[in-house]
Amino acid sequence: MPVIDVKGLSKVFGRNPKQALKLLDEGVSKDEILKKTGNTVGVNRATFSVEEGEIFVIMGLSGSGKSTLVRLVNRLIEPTEGSVLIDGDDLATMDMKSLRKIRREKLSMVFQRFALFPHKTILENAEFGLEIQNVPTEERKKKAQDALEMVGLGGYIHQTPGQLSGGMQQRVGLARALANDPEVLLMDEAFSALDPLIRKEMQDELIDLQESMKKTILFITHDLDEALRLGDRIALMKDGSIVQIGTPEEILVNPANDYVEKFVEDVDRSKVLTAQHIMKRPETINIEKHGPRVALERMREEGLSSILVVDGKRNLKGYVTADDASEARKSEVRDIKEILRTDIEKVDKETSMNEIFNVIHDSPVPVAVVENDKLVGIVVRGAVIAALAGDGEVNIGDA
């Protein structure tokens, strides 16, 4: 049985939600409903389930309804329609007392802007969930302390949130959520307010923590990279509806529609980046003017083991290696054509990274990038790998 089982969950903000739901049934779009009735559709018939120990990521752009959806799951926002089963109990219809019990014992939430209590110390913040349950002071202090140590904040317990950096504050947020040992963690853009380095660090830590704690995690994000890193499964949201649910692979390889595809394109760099994005300015010699001596000198200056050879119109003729040029100088060969090699791989500047990768793999020398047979650049192996890894120097601006 799934831990979270959401069926046909909807939220309409406004005066006449039932009417809006009826219009949705008739296939009227969210924008038109807003125009016609003044009601805003927050979430439209969301259905998904999260298994025990799974990290389920809901991702979408701002305004897609993902933050509303997570608040429907713990009923911070009253659902208009549908059900939220937590271990089989329907949260959407239960009375406040049972709801509080479930919130206390099974669901914990981590907030985008941390939502720490500025008037309480770090320890008191971490104790909050237990304090609400009237757990005896000693016991809750110990549990809170353990949770803080788990997130690496054991030494800061008597400071106040204002004294901590953003990353540390969110660790407190996480510790507060973990302190009452919930089954489910709801993480609403938990790392979005952090700067990229800290965000990555927190993602890694969450993955590490998850190894040992095996919580069921519902993670909300607008960042597909984050979704791919963390998610066992990902649900993509658009205009309040879930447009696709799948594993990261499924979503990358089989985007359900244009919207998903567009998202995915940004991530799959190998499909989007072409030779011109990663090429460098080539070092060349002119076949008509230069001999082996110049070639050797140029290679020495630039620290290269080979150099490209072009004619006066920059048409690519081939390349020479340093060894050949050195040999030629000793044997007094003057004409570069004698040592010219032509087995060079050429790619068009529109060639995708995937193809370049296949070519460059077998090539001993950098790959030449040409446009109508004229040399425009070279691609070295390192640049391809760096670009695929996502942190290379990519000069998209020039393209």
Add this chain to the structure above:
Amino acid sequence: MLNNILEFVPKIKIAEATEKFTDLITDTFAFLFDPIKEHFGEFMEWSADTLILIPPVIIILVVAIIAFFISGKKLGLAAFSVVGLWLIYNQGFWEHLMNTFTLVLISSILSVIIGVPFGILMSKSKAAEAIITPILDFMQTMPAFVYLIPAVAFFGIGMVPGIFASLIFATPPTVRFTNLGIRQVSKELVEASDAFGSTGAQKLFKVELPMAKATIMAGINQTVMLALSMVVIASMIGAPGLGREVLSALQRAQVGTGFVAGIGIVILAIIIDRFTQTVNSKSD
């Protein structure tokens, strides 16, 4: 001709109706008002008398010591308190000062006791806010003298009607600021409190009120100042204190006495204001 249009109904008897209403209230609630008048009046007098019994030098010292500590061990406020209070003593207004202080203290405490719950109610319910806001506007804009009339009808003359008038005049800021303070608590903090399963009371006492404390204290500070400003007005219905000295100086055209009594009120106002403000800023 045109004026006739305005006279399409004869004069509406608002004044008469109000009078009848007040009489009705006075008669109906006499069982309530009379004991309040009697016992509360006694309590007030007892409080003032007790303060007067304490040697002035002790009070001045205590005030100075408190001032020294709440202002972060700085001497300014403490020095001002010593000099100011001594000056009032020197001018022979000590008893009046104690009476005024009792009046201000008790009416402020009552204002807070009444005001904070109403502020909380307003912050929790839109309907309550819609109903209470215009009443507060009415209470604050109606000239304060007007409250003296029913106050006398209900409670006779003396300290008790003074307190009553002061309550009506001085409570609104506490109500407004409590409402404002709670509404200003960040939505995420309220959500966090709910998400961990707080009951309404837990949310209020563990999150909302602590977070709204600074704002509420600013409201209380205003309430205290307004209560003090009622002291002179309340003296018209027999409330004792510095206000009565100002009033009698006015009636006898004694500009000197009036000025000195006025200075006494100013000194008290500054001390009370600084006290409530420093307590507030320290809690931030």
